Amino acid sequence: NKLLGRDYEFGQSDCYSLVRDYYKQELDLTLPTILFEDDWWDKGLNYFDDLFQNFGFVEVEKPQKHDGVIFSVFCNVPNHCGVYMGNDTFLHHYIGRTSCIEPYSPRWKQWTVNYVRNLNV
Numbered sequence: 001n002k003l004l005g006r007d008y009e010f011g012q013s014d015c016y017s018l019v020r021d022y023y024k025q026e027l028d029l030t031l032p033t034i035l036f037e038d039d040w041w042d043k044g045l046n047y048f049d050d051l052f053q054n055f056g057f058v059e060v061e062k063p064q065k066h067d068g069v070i071f072s073v074f075c076n077v078p079n080h081c082g083v084y085m086g087n088d089t090f091l092h093h094y095i096g097r098t099s100c101i102e103p104y105s106p107r108w109k110q111w112t113v114n115y116v117r118n119l120n121v
Contacts, residue, residue: 089103
């Protein structure tokens, strides 16, 4: 199951499915498949907080490799996620782009809501 270079398709191949597949492939941790409602962030829904808290994740102050990164991109509720890869880089799949590892730049840091670590790995 390749993680890099995936084409974006909401609900099939998007930021959450990439994070879910990463945790399964790299850490043998199973996260559920979730059917996100279109434009959930405009409706005030917060899938990420509920999801990660329910599956053994806790919020941490500083990220380390394998930690989830939750973002609010041009929005008031979390609407994007990725995985911190170390060395100030992260894995993610942004809308309209292919999945990639890129620098965790100041622009991405300003959109970061929190970091989450799974205590079961």
